[in-house]
Amino acid sequence: MHPILKLVAQRLALSALLLLAASVLIFAGTMILPGDVAQSILGQSATPESLANLREELGLNEPAVTRYFNWLFGALQGDLGTALTNGRDIAESLGERLGNTLFLAFWAAIISVPLAILLGLIAVRYKDRWPDKLISAVTLTSISIPEFLIGYLLMFFLAVQLGWFPSIAMINDDMGFFEKLRSIALPVIVLTLVVLAHMMRMTRAAILNVMQSAYVETAELKGLSTFMVIYRHAFPNAIAPIVNVVMLNLAYLVVGVVVVEVVFVYPGMGQYLVDHVSKRDVPVVQACGLIFAAVYIGLNMIADIVAILANPRLRHPK
Amino acid sequence: MNEQLTYMTKQVTAGKLTRREFMGKAAALGVSAAMASTMFADAARAAGPVKGGTFKMGVQGGESTNTQDPALYASDVPIAGGFHWGEALVEVDNKGNLNGLVAESWEGSADAKTWRFKIREGIEFSNGKSVTAEDVVRTIERHTNEDSKSGALGIVQGIESMKADGDTFELTLGSANADMPYLMADYHLLIQPDGGFDNPNAAIGTGPYVLESDEPGVRMQFIRNPNYWALDQFAHYDESEILVLNDTTARTAALQSGQVDAISRVEPKIAQLLARAPNVNVNNVSGRGHYVFIMHIDTAPFDSNELRLALKYAINREEMVDKILRGYGGIGNDIPINAAYPLFDDTIPQRAFDVDKAKEHYAKSGHDGSPIILRTADGAFPGAVDAAALFQQSAQAAGIPLEIEREPNDGYWSEVWNVEPFCASYWSGRPVQDQMYTTAYLSTADWNDTRWKRPEFDEMMIAARGEVDEAKRKEIYSKMGRLLNEEGGLICPMFNDFIDATSTAVQGYEGDPNGELMYWKAPKKTWKA
Numbered sequence: 001m002h003p004i005l006k007l008v009a010q011r012l013a014l015s016a017l018l019l020l021a022a023s024v025l026i027f028a029g030t031m032i033l034p035g036d037v038a039q040s041i042l043g044q045s046a047t048p049e050s051l052a053n054l055r056e057e058l059g060l061n062e063p064a065v066t067r068y069f070n071w072l073f074g075a076l077q078g079d080l081g082t083a084l085t086n087g088r089d090i091a092e093s094l095g096e097r098l099g100n101t102l103f104l105a106f107w108a109a110i111i112s113v114p115l116a117i118l119l120g121l122i123a124v125r126y127k128d129r130w131p132d133k134l135i136s137a138v139t140l141t142s143i144s145i146p147e148f149l150i151g152y153l154l155m156f157f158l159a160v161q162l163g164w165f166p167s168i169a170m171i172n173d174d175m176g177f178f179e180k181l182r183s184i185a186l187p188v189i190v191l192t193l194v195v196l197a198h199m200m201r202m203t204r205a206a207i208l209n210v211m212q213s214a215y216v217e218t219a220e221l222k223g224l225s226t227f228m229v230i231y232r233h234a235f236p237n238a239i240a241p242i243v244n245v246v247m248l249n250l251a252y253l254v255v256g257v258v259v260v261e262v263v264f265v266y267p268g269m270g271q272y273l274v275d276h277v278s279k280r281d282v283p284v285v286q287a288c289g290l291i292f293a294a295v296y297i298g299l300n301m302i303a304d305i306v307a308i309l310a311n312p313r314l315r316h317p318k
Numbered sequence: 319m320n321e322q323l324t325y326m327t328k329q330v331t332a333g334k335l336t337r338r339e340f341m342g343k344a345a346a347l348g349v350s351a352a353m354a355s356t357m358f359a360d361a362a363r364a365a366g367p368v369k370g371g372t373f374k375m376g377v378q379g380g381e382s383t384n385t386q387d388p389a390l391y392a393s394d395v396p397i398a399g400g401f402h403w404g405e406a407l408v409e410v411d412n413k414g415n416l417n418g419l420v421a422e423s424w425e426g427s428a429d430a431k432t433w434r435f436k437i438r439e440g441i442e443f444s445n446g447k448s449v450t451a452e453d454v455v456r457t458i459e460r461h462t463n464e465d466s467k468s469g470a471l472g473i474v475q476g477i478e479s480m481k482a483d484g485d486t487f488e489l490t491l492g493s494a495n496a497d498m499p500y501l502m503a504d505y506h507l508l509i510q511p512d513g514g515f516d517n518p519n520a521a522i523g524t525g526p527y528v529l530e531s532d533e534p535g536v537r538m539q540f541i542r543n544p545n546y547w548a549l550d551q552f553a554h555y556d557e558s559e560i561l562v563l564n565d566t567t568a569r570t571a572a573l574q575s576g577q578v579d580a581i582s583r584v585e586p587k588i589a590q591l592l593a594r595a596p597n598v599n600v601n602n603v604s605g606r607g608h609y610v611f612i613m614h615i616d617t618a619p620f621d622s623n624e625l626r627l628a629l630k631y632a633i634n635r636e637e638m639v640d641k642i643l644r645g646y647g648g649i650g651n652d653i654p655i656n657a658a659y660p661l662f663d664d665t666i667p668q669r670a671f672d673v674d675k676a677k678e679h680y681a682k683s684g685h686d687g688s689p690i691i692l693r694t695a696d697g698a699f700p701g702a703v704d705a706a707a708l709f710q711q712s713a714q715a716a717g718i719p720l721e722i723e724r725e726p727n728d729g730y731w732s733e734v735w736n737v738e739p740f741c742a743s744y745w746s747g748r749p750v751q752d753q754m755y756t757t758a759y760l761s762t763a764d765w766n767d768t769r770w771k772r773p774e775f776d777e778m779m780i781a782a783r784g785e786v787d788e789a790k791r792k793e794i795y796s797k798m799g800r801l802l803n804e805e806g807g808l809i810c811p812m813f814n815d816f817i818d819a820t821s822t823a824v825q826g827y828e829g830d831p832n833g834e835l836m837y838w839k840a841p842k843k844t845w846k847a
Contacts, residue, residue, distance in 0.1 A: 050467045057467075085383035086534055087519065093382070093534075152567055160574045167571035168376075170537065170561060265561070265568050267536040275381040275535055 004315065007308050015301045019294060023075075026289035027068045030282045071286060080287040085279050090287050094272070098291060100171060101268040104184055105253035108191035113246055116196050120203025120242075121235070125226055127208065136204075139197035151190050151263040158186060169264040187264045191257065195249040202245040206238035213237075240307035247303035255292045322347060327357060358847065367826060367845040372557040375835060376569045376578040380562030382535030387518035388508045389461060389468035394582060395538075395562050397505050398838035402540045402558060403444065404508030404523030407435050407454065407487075408499055410749045412603075412830035412837075414660040416499055420449060420509045420524055421487070430494040430784050435487045435502070441547045443511050444528045451482035456513025458489070461506060470506035473753075494784030496791065500750045526553035526842045537561045540841075554845035570819075573598060579824055579846070582834045584817040585700070586644040597822045602646050602815040603829030606658045606747025606754075609642070609699040609814060610650070611692065611709065614739040615807040616769040619690065623805050624683035629690075630669055630809055631676035632713040638811045641708065642701040646817055650810030653799045654758065658813075658831040659751050661788065663796035666803060676716035689721035693734050697727030698742035705811070706742060736767045743767065749832065751795050755779050759802070768807030775801060823847055 055061070074081060080090040119139070123132040142150065159167035165185045175183065210216065211234055219229045258270030269288060276284040308314050326343060344354035380395025388404065391397050407421040418424070421435035441449045458480060461468040468474075478492045491498065508523050521529040524547065527540035540558045542549075561578060563569040569581045570588065574595050584592060584600060593600040613620035613629070620626060635649040648656065651668050694706040703724060710720040725734050725741075734741050748754040757763060760779060761771040775798060782794040802808065818834045820827055826844040830837040836844070 050471055054467045083383065086385040088534070096533075097382075155567070155571045160571050163575060166577055167575045168561070168563065168568055168577055172533070172537070262565050263568060265563055265565065265572075267533065271535065272382045275383050279381065279383040281383055 008305055011301055011304050015297050018297050022293040023072060023290060026286055030285050031064055081283040083281055083284050085281045090284055094287055097269045097272045101254060104187060108188050108253050109250055112192040112195050116199035117203050120200045121230055123204045124207045124230060139200050142193040143197035147190055147194050148259050148263050150193055154186050154189060169266045187260050187266055190260055191253060199245055199249055203242050206241040207234045210234040210237045239310040243306045244303045247299040251296050251299045254295045367554045369554050371555050371846045373555040373841050374559045374578040376561045376563035376572050376581040378564055378583040380535055384534045385519055386521040388506050391506055395560060398560055399538045400505060400508055401838045402527040402841060403521045403525040403529050405525050406507045407502040410503045410832055412828055424499050430496045430786055432490045433498045437485045441524055442545045443522050443524055444543050444545060445522050447511055449524060451485055451487040453511055454487040454509055455480045455482050457509050460513040460515060468506055470504050473501050473504050496783055496786050497750045497752045527558050535562055552842045558841040573819055580820040580835055580840055582818050584819050586646045589646060589817050592819055598819055599822055600819045601829055602817045603831055604648050604658055604813060605816045605831045607814050608650055608654060608745050608810050609812050610743050611809040612743050612768050613807040614769045617739040619685050620739055622683045624679045625685055628676045628679035628683060628718060631672045632716045632718050633709055633809060633811050634671040634712045635811045638705055638708060642705045643812060643814055646815040648813045650812050651803060652808055652810050653802045654745060654754050655751055655799055656813050661792040661795050663799060666799050673716045680718050689719045691721050691723050693723045693725050693738050693741040695725040695727050695730045697730045699744040702742040752783055770806055
């Protein structure tokens with residue numbers, strides 16, 4: 001077997017194992033959430049009789065281990081159960097929310113990743129001169145402002161004052177494709193500003209690191225232009241750390257945008273999860289946890305595999 | 319006013335000129351925008367309701383866990399949705415009167431124990447099925463039976479028996495209650511086909527709109543119910559939408575940028591700023607909700623009425639309304655009742671901030687001078703921590719040592735409220751006095767959060783329930799109010815207003831003390847010019 005295939009297979013197996021371990025943690029974690037589902041659903045106006053009735057109906061009286069295995073096998077077959085609070089099929093409502101989250105993350109990534117790498121390359125080319133300093137100053141400022149504040153500022157100027165974009169990004173299936181894009185313009189800008197600095201700085205640092213090496217000096221002595229040196233010789237050797245940080249930010253775009261969702265009333269996974277946690281709707285929390293874990297592990301796995309593939313010593317073994 | 323303008327306003331009244339056209343032409347005539355806007359609104363109001371258009375309401379208080387089962391309604395978005403597709407037997411209007419909805423008329427027996435509701439003739443559910451008295455029996459049954467999870471269980475559990483008698487629904491109570499019809503207006507008690515036993519989430523009822531799509535925690539879409547029984551008076555919009563906007567800034571921005579026509583829950587601190595925005599009306603209406611400090615009168619030192627009076631005189635009510643509610647509210651009088659209630663007696667003397675009287679009562683109480691601990695949290699009511707600090711200062715002026723203990727929001731309602739002897743709290747009020755007193759001032763009530771246990775008070779309450787002569791009932795309620803004001807454990811400095819906002823295009827808005835946005839009936843009763 002080709003050593004690369006073996007390494008990749010190992011990564012895959014490890015990821016699957018990790019996901020299984022995560023599922024145990026998620027299940028155990030939801031077991032120790034304080035409070036009671038029935039109490040949370042009925043709220044302040046609950047009476048003892050109605051509480052007992054609801055608890056019975058929701059099957060909260062079975063042992064935890066039985067419930068874990070039932071849940072795991074169900075989840076493997078795509079059956080995530082029904083929400084305790086409103087009796088809806090979780091896979092169905094979650095699918096819609098996940099689709100929305102991925103839609104937003106996709107467009108934010110499409111804009112921010114190339115932009116960050118391009119800015120990083122420019123910063124290296126003009127290292128310590130004004131373009132480098134300007135890029136760093138702007139991106140570091142935007143990452144330092146809390147995202148909800150950037151959101152409110154954009155909302156005030158671009159939506160309320162100028163009326164260019166809608167202030168709420170509530171997309172739905174009746175909308176056309178371009179209408180959807182217009183709706184998510186503001187959250188996409190906010191997310192781009194939030195993730196830009198991290199990826200840009202990493203690109204800059206990784207390439208600068210490579211720029212110190214002897215083969216770059218050789219390339220320069222051959223008379224190649226600085227951009228050509230960066231593009232042909234430095235960048236390919238800096239891919240592994242860059243892909244790592246890009247994947248980390250992609251994961252953030254999928255699992256960490258609840259604040260942006262709330263500010264722009266975007267119907268994504270974050271708000272969905274928070275609502276169900278506060279109502280102690282355990283099956284939904286578990287399903288969301290599992291999906292978030294899968295996204296995180298999956299993206300990190302891709303980063304690892306890309307790093308392996310980008311390493312010539314592994315690609316061309318002796 | 320020149321002839322051209324007169325002609326234009328007539329055109330508006332006749333429905334031949336839109337707002338945009340009118341504003342444009344008025345500007346050309348040199349009329350200021352504010353003036354033109356007012357003229358347009360007047361002309362449009364004179365025109366009466368106009369059918370058509372879409373109404374979008376941005377509402378706080380919706381979660382992706384919400385359902386359409388009225389028994390489980392607990393927050394604003396589901397309640398607002400329920401009033402789109404469903405109706406109870408009756409409704410309490412903005413003057414405190416009862417209007418018939420599913421019930422056309424009703425009457426009680428002389429002993430106020432048996433109540434008969436006649437079902438409106440020819441009324442149909444949105445699925446085309448006629449509404450029968452049997453459906454009403456089944457609906458109330460679903461909320462009362464032993465398996466019920468209904469939030470209305472407390473309201474309907476006094477019902478001893480029910481039956482359908484032709485087109486009449488008849489219920490018999492265990493003990494007399496002259497307010498029974500008011501209780502049937504509760505938002506949980508929407509009449510459903512077969513009581514909703516087959517599918518409680520079906521959202522089929524007799525309301526002005528029909529549920530078209532439902533994304534819990536995001537939005538609900540409705541279209542006009544072509545079968546609605548009062549189409550000539552209500553349901554002016556072709557479509558109505560509820561958008562769940564839980565974030566304050568998102569709500570106000572959506573209204574300002576025209577993405578919604580109305581929003582709920584405008585915070586007092588931004589109400590005046592928002593009112594300055596063009597094309598926005600901020601509406602406030604005094605309701606029955608009250609922000610309070612409660613003392614357990616069976617626990618030292620609050621078992622001394624002199625100390626209770628000292629604290630009641632040591633609170634500066636006007637200051638609280640000014641600073642905590644920013645003027646959007648009214649002062650309270652240490653009873654849970656205000657003018658928004660039917661049969662309220664406004665001759666009960668208003669207690670004022672009086673340092674001398676506070677000192678006098680404090681001296682008489684013989685309190686040893688040890689700090690009196692007041693527990694508070696922002697979750698008790700918005701601004702509760704600040705309100706406690708104001709109370710501490712005004713009490714200090716009278717030499718009463720209050721000590722504030724700040725509690726976490728999480729768990730406040732289970733660990734502090736109704737447990738600790740002195741704390742900040744909030745009551746949302748009830749449609750009638752009896753229901754408010756029954757919930758929190760009856761000796762046996764679970765939520766008797768001031769430990770007010772007076773047999774003579776209970777007796778008056780029960781006598782009032784059976785009293786069908788309104789003047790006599792008012793007198794009994796007045797006596798109860800005075801007793802509570804003098805000796806109760808409730809310090810009620812303020813009643814908070816409901817503040818909402820609508821676009822100036824929305825016509826026919828009338829404040830309703832039952833709740834925000836005309837108690838969620840804005841989609842039913844307003845129209846756009």
